[in-house]
Amino acid sequence: MQTEQNILTGLNDKQLEAVTLPNQSALILAGAGSGKTRVLTTRIAWLIQTGQVSPMGLLAVTFTNKAAKEMLTRLTAMLPINTRGMWVGTFHGLCNRLLRAHHREAGLPSTFQILDTADQLSAIKRVMKAMNVDDEKYPPKQVMGYINSCKEEGLRAHQVEAYDAHSQKLREIYEAYDAQCNREGVADFAELLLRSYELLERDARIRGHYQSRFRYILVDEFQDTNRLQYLWLKLLAGQENSLFAVGDDDQSIYAFRGARVGNMADFQRDFAVQNIVKLEENYRSHSNILDAANAIIAHNKDRLGKNLWTSAGKGEPVRVYEAYNDTEEAQYIVDEISMLHREGIELGDIALLYRSNAQSRILEHALFTANLPYRVYGGLRFFERAEIKHALAYMRLIANANDDTALLRVINFPARGIGARSLEQLQEAAQQQSCSLWQAAVNKVGEGKVGGKGLDGFVGLIRHMVDQAYGISLAETVELATTLSGLKAHYQNEKEGEDRIENLDELVTAAVAFTNQDFGNHHNVDEELDLMTQFLNHASLEAGEHQAEVGREALQLMTVHAAKGLEFHTVFISGLEEGLFPHEQAAYEHGGLEEERRLMYVAVTRARQRLYLSYAQSRMLHGQVRYGIASRFLDEIPDSLLKRLNSRAAPKPYSSVSVAPASSGYPFKIGQSVRHAKFGEGVVVSYEGNADNLVIKVNFGREGMKSLAMEYAKLEKI
DNA sequence: CGACGTCCCCTTTTT
DNA sequence: GGGGACGTCG
Numbered sequence: 001m002q003t004e005q006n007i008l009t010g011l012n013d014k015q016l017e018a019v020t021l022p023n024q025s026a027l028i029l030a031g032a033g034s035g036k037t038r039v040l041t042t043r044i045a046w047l048i049q050t051g052q053v054s055p056m057g058l059l060a061v062t063f064t065n066k067a068a069k070e071m072l073t074r075l076t077a078m079l080p081i082n083t084r085g086m087w088v089g090t091f092h093g094l095c096n097r098l099l100r101a102h103h104r105e106a107g108l109p110s111t112f113q114i115l116d117t118a119d120q121l122s123a124i125k126r127v128m129k130a131m132n133v134d135d136e137k138y139p140p141k142q143v144m145g146y147i148n149s150c151k152e153e154g155l156r157a158h159q160v161e162a163y164d165a166h167s168q169k170l171r172e173i174y175e176a177y178d179a180q181c182n183r184e185g186v187a188d189f190a191e192l193l194l195r196s197y198e199l200l201e202r203d204a205r206i207r208g209h210y211q212s213r214f215r216y217i218l219v220d221e222f223q224d225t226n227r228l229q230y231l232w233l234k235l236l237a238g239q240e241n242s243l244f245a246v247g248d249d250d251q252s253i254y255a256f257r258g259a260r261v262g263n264m265a266d267f268q269r270d271f272a273v274q275n276i277v278k279l280e281e282n283y284r285s286h287s288n289i290l291d292a293a294n295a296i297i298a299h300n301k302d303r304l305g306k307n308l309w310t311s312a313g314k315g316e317p318v319r320v321y322e323a324y325n326d327t328e329e330a331q332y333i334v335d336e337i338s339m340l341h342r343e344g345i346e347l348g349d350i351a352l353l354y355r356s357n358a359q360s361r362i363l364e365h366a367l368f369t370a371n372l373p374y375r376v377y378g379g380l381r382f383f384e385r386a387e388i389k390h391a392l393a394y395m396r397l398i399a400n401a402n403d404d405t406a407l408l409r410v411i412n413f414p415a416r417g418i419g420a421r422s423l424e425q426l427q428e429a430a431q432q433q434s435c436s437l438w439q440a441a442v443n444k445v446g447e448g449k450v451g452g453k454g455l456d457g458f459v460g461l462i463r464h465m466v467d468q469a470y471g472i473s474l475a476e477t478v479e480l481a482t483t484l485s486g487l488k489a490h491y492q493n494e495k496e497g498e499d500r501i502e503n504l505d506e507l508v509t510a511a512v513a514f515t516n517q518d519f520g521n522h523h524n525v526d527e528e529l530d531l532m533t534q535f536l537n538h539a540s541l542e543a544g545e546h547q548a549e550v551g552r553e554a555l556q557l558m559t560v561h562a563a564k565g566l567e568f569h570t571v572f573i574s575g576l577e578e579g580l581f582p583h584e585q586a587a588y589e590h591g592g593l594e595e596e597r598r599l600m601y602v603a604v605t606r607a608r609q610r611l612y613l614s615y616a617q618s619r620m621l622h623g624q625v626r627y628g629i630a631s632r633f634l635d636e637i638p639d640s641l642l643k644r645l646n647s648r649a650a651p652k653p654y655s656s657v658s659v660a661p662a663s664s665g666y667p668f669k670i671g672q673s674v675r676h677a678k679f680g681e682g683v684v685v686s687y688e689g690n691a692d693n694l695v696i697k698v699n700f701g702r703e704g705m706k707s708l709a710m711e712y713a714k715l716e717k718i
Numbered sequence: 719c720g721a722c723g724t725c726c727c728c729t730t731t732t733t
Numbered sequence: 734g735g736g737g738a739c740g741t742c743g
Contacts, residue, residue, distance in 0.1 A: 064732065092733045116733080189733045224732095257731060356729050361734085378731090415719060541733060561730050583729055599730080622728065623734040 007045050007078050011038075018277040019043045021244075023052065023216070025237075026275035027268060028246040031308045032293070032605035033284030033567065040220055040246050041071050045078040047216060055081055058216040059236070060088040063224055065542045067565070068093070071220075087214070091229050092189055093541055095196040099187070102206055106199045109185040111400055111533050114540035118384065119405050120144060120188045126408070127177045130431070138169065147174050151190035152226045152258040154197065184404050184436070190228075197232045211238040222247030222267070226258040234270060243271055249304045250297050253561060253599050255591065264304065282308045282605075284567050286315020289611050292637045293604040299636050300594045308605075317643035319612045320634060324647055326575075326619035330366035332647070333572050333614065337372060337555060340570060340610075347373060349569040351556045353603055355581040359574065360557055362620075367555065374555040377562050382544030387491065387500040388507055392539055394481035397462050398469050399532055402436035411437075414490035417454035426455070438462075461485065474531050475511040482507075514538060560603040571607035573600075576615040577628035578701035600633045617683070618671055627671050627683040629701040667710075668696070674715040679703040681718065 008016060015035055018028045019042045030036035044060060047053045062068045068089045076083055087094060096114065103110045115123060124147070125140045150160055157175035162168040181187060187195060200207045217237055219225070222245040225233070237243050245267055252261045267273060282290055290308050297303070323329035333352065341347055352363060357378055367374045382388060390413060396406035412418040430440035445459045465484055469477050482488050482504050491497035491504070514535050556568065560581075575581055581600070586592035604611060613634060618627045668674060668684045675681055682700035694710035708715075 090733065096733095114733090117731095192733080254731075256729080358728075358735090417719090419719090543733080559730065580729095585729055595730095620734070 007042055007049065011035075011042065012281055014277055014279050014281065015039050015042075018279065019046050021275050021277070023242050024275060025242045025267075025271040025273050026244050026277065027222075027264065027273050028244070028277050028279065029304060029306055030246050030248055030279040031282060031306055032248065032251060032602070033282040034279035034308070035283060036246055036248075036279065037067075037070065037074070037220075039279065040218060041074040041078065043244060044071075044075060044218065048079060048081060053216050055083070055086045057213060058087070058218065059094070059214040060086075060218040060220070061094060061233070062088075062090055062220040065090055065093070067220055090541070091232070092192050095192040095232075096537060096541060098196045098199070098210075099192060102199060102203075105203055105206060106195055107182070108187065108195070109400075111185070113186045113396060113400070113403055113405075114192065114537060115181075115186050115188040115405065116384070116540050116543065117144075117189075118389070119186075122408070123180065123184075123186070123188075123405055124173070124177055126404075127180050128173060130427075131173065131176055133169065133173060138173070143170065143173055146170050147177060148188075148190045149258060150174060151188075151194045152228050154194065154228045154231055156194075184402070185400070186403070186405060193228050193232060197228060197235065200232070200235050207235065207238075210236060211241060215241050216244065217241060218244040218246070220246055223249050223252040223261050223264060224254050224259045225263050227260055227263075230260070230263045230266065237271070243267070248306075250300075250306065250598055251564065251602050253564065253595060253602060255595050256589075261302075278306055280306055280308055282310045284608055285310060285605060286312050286609060288315050288317055288641045289604060289607050289609075292318050292611070292641050293601050295638055295641075296597060296604065296633055296636045297601045300597050302591070302594055316610050318637065318641050319610075319643050319645055321612065321614040321645045322630070322647060323614060323616040324618070326362050326616045327366070328647060329574060329614050329616040329619075330363050333363065333574060333612070334366045334370045334372065336572075336612065338370060341372070345569055346553060347555045348553050350572070351558065351563060351566070351568040351570070351606060352572045352574065353558060353560050353563055353606070354574050355560060355583055355599075357559060359580075363557065363574065367557075372555055373553065374557055377556070377558040382503070382506070382510075383539045384543050385500075385503055387487065387503055388539075390485075390487055391478065391482050391504060391507055392536060394465065394485050394487070395477060395532060396536060397438075398465050398477065398481065399530075399536065401438040401462055401466075404437045407437050410485065411458055412454070414486045416457055416486075418458065422455060474515050474535055475508050477532060478508045478511045511535060560599050563606050564602050567606055567608055569608050570610040570612070571603070572612040572614065573603045574614050575619070576613050576631040576634055577619070578631055579626075579628055579699075580619075580621075581631055582633070597633065600631075627685050627699055629673075629681060629683055629699065632701070668715065668717065673718045674698060675718050676700070676706075676708075676713065676715055679706060682706070 008019065011019060015038070018026070018039050028039060030039065044058065047058065048055055060071060062071065072083050072088055075081070087097075089097070099106050099108060099112070100110070103112065121140055121144055124144050125135070128135055128138065128140060128143065150157070157171050157178060160171050160174070162171045181191065200210070214236060217233060219233060233243060247264060249261050249264055252259060255261070268276070287310050290310050294307055321329070321332055323332055337347075337350060340350060354360060354363070360376055364374065364376065383392070390410055393406040393409040396403045397410070401407070411423070426437055426440055426444070429444060430437045433440060433443065441455055441459050445456050461484065465480060468480055468484070472480070488501060488504060491500045494500070515531065560573070582593055582596035586596045615630050615634070616628070618625055672684045673681065674684060676698070679698075679700040680703060682698040682703070685697045685699050695707050696710050696713060696715070697707050698715070700706055
């Protein structure tokens with residue numbers, strides 16, 4: 001078959017082996033830059049082309065919408081097939097689809113809304129208020145974390161163990177929160193998964209249907225799956241079907257949000273995996289970069305074992321720069337980038353990475369001053385913006401006025417004289433009548449109760465909107481919601497409202513685009529769900545592009561996490577200091593350091609040709625000057641791969657604060673590197689106490705910050 | 719109701 | 734240092 005040869009052309013032996021494995025469960029350990037996505041999509045294309053499965057008979061799961069889209073794009077480029085109706089998507093997207101199709105069996109209204117993180121948090125706050133829980137003792141964010149991690153473990157409130165008063169209270173809140181969600185007909189992200197898992201588990205008919213349909217299940221980024229996702233896959237696979245899992249344990253960087261690398265080992269056992277293929281040939285980086293990455297990751301004990309290699313040459317050495325402070329580091333980076341740019345490297349092909357978002361500010365400042373165009377990834381996304389959420393809340397109310405979350409968001413925005421007191425009364429009334437806030441409001445207005453002026457207006461407004469929205473297009477509905485509500489007028493009067501108006505206009509555009517795309521696309525599967533519900537779902541599940549698109553003519557700034565899956569000609573990794581990268585918080589979590597190291601591994605393997613690693617002797621952190629020492633990850637790279645560049649600029653101490661008195665009683669200057677017999681190398685941070693009882697504070701990096709009595713501490717200068 | 723002040727905290731993030 | 738949340742005052 002000629003076309004078959006076409007799609008398999010150019011694969012290396014291992015890739016070919018993975019793509020053409022027999023129909024048995026398989027684990028593909030795909031190292032960074034080893035052609036993972038290509039293997040996954042070619043496998044799908046090959047299965048379809050050789051007639052082993054129809055496009056409808058396979059299920060492909062990814063973590064991000066971007067990855068799902070990418071897969072479909074590549075697939076259609078390989079095969080002239082119609083991807084409509086294919087089950088390719090994110091865990092959440094697929095679960096949503098499942099729940100929409102079987103909402104009755106799942107105990108949800110057909111128009112159930114999806115709560116995003118912000119909605120969920122406010123829902124939790126509401127529950128806690130109704131229960132009179134002290135939010136000092138139970139910070140809502142922590143409660144949310146608790147609830148989500150329970151759900152991600154597959155546990156309902158009644159299944160969670162609670163050994164003390166505190167955890168019992170948490171469990172109680174969890175239970176009440178779930179009850180509230182059920183009452184309001186909404187589901188948070190974790191709920192989508194748990195609910196569909198329970199549905200499949202409980203309903204043998206539905207389970208059987210999907211099990212016999214999806215003979216082939218393929219999972220991307222398998223190392224990032226959490227317990228519940230794994231259980232879900234297992235349930236769907238049943239006894240008959242095969243699971244084709246692609247992942248890289250060395251790139252597991254999401255344990256902090258519930259990812260379980262252990263799923264890879266469980267998978268091998270539970271599915272009696274015979275086929276394990278390692279893709280170790282890297283097509284991205286030169287060997288100096290790759291060897292550095294290998295050397296770093298070799299320090300982790302908990303690995304399945306894999307070593308990347310390349311047939312490309314050594315390439316350039318890895319450059320390491322030691323700066324005096326953070327501003328000087330930023331300046332150096334900017335100068336280098338300007339130079340590279342002059343030499344013809346596209347700015348869009350250069351990435352500037354950091355461990356935490358807070359670090360971007362100082363870099364941005366330097367870039368701005370140097371007039372270098374850059375783009376920062378991270379921060380608020382389109383559908384998460386306040387004005388967009390307000391507009392969507394009005395639309396949600398048009399669809400279903402009993403949506404309390406939506407109602408609370410906009411009942412007094414723009415302000416219409418419904419203050420905290422009237423709201424409280426409304427909530428009481430709703431509780432007494434055990435109905436939604438909207439129902440309670442309608443009743444109040446009907447009774448002609450005093451104090452309902454604003455309420456009267458609101459009820460009238462929503463009713464009017466529902467009337468007007470009948471039979472008009474989606475885009476027109478957006479238009480209507482933003483004007484009748486007074487949102488637009490409100491922002492027009494605001495000084496800084498221009499951007500917001502623009503965003504609201506863009507929402508109309510998004511609605512038009514969604515409508516057009518929808519007519520060509522998956523119409524059959526989403527049944528008769530109305531377009532607006534679909535659009536609102538889309539808004540929750542796909543909050544807008546977050547990850548970088550390569551090829552833009554601007555320097556790319558992002559966290560290391562955000563850089564996963566991308567590659568650049570040149571990569572700068574900044575802030576390589578103990579406490580920052582590896583982050584000090586990580587030291588307290590078990591396995592934290594290994595995860596930081598994997599993060600470093602991911603960062604290093606983003607670079608094709610040139611890699612810069614930099615750190616600063618001191619930096620402003622939380623409004624204080626902090627003296628740090630070089631990250632241990634730098635020590636883990638063999639010197640033979642490195643080229644060390646040290647700052648030649650004169651040390652510029654921070655003029656504002658000079659904590660250290662310059663007098664003779666202080667043997668070491670602040671910032672001086674010292675050695676201690678037990679703690680090793682460190683940096684002097686400050687002095688405390690008086691001359692009689694002088695305490696010196698030293699940052700020993702991995703040993704932590706120590707306060708030592710000057711009299712006894714045996715420190716020597718290095 | 720909104721403007722302004724004060725306090726507190728402060729990884730990483732997708733859906 | 735700086736953003737977000739909350740509280741007070743005009």
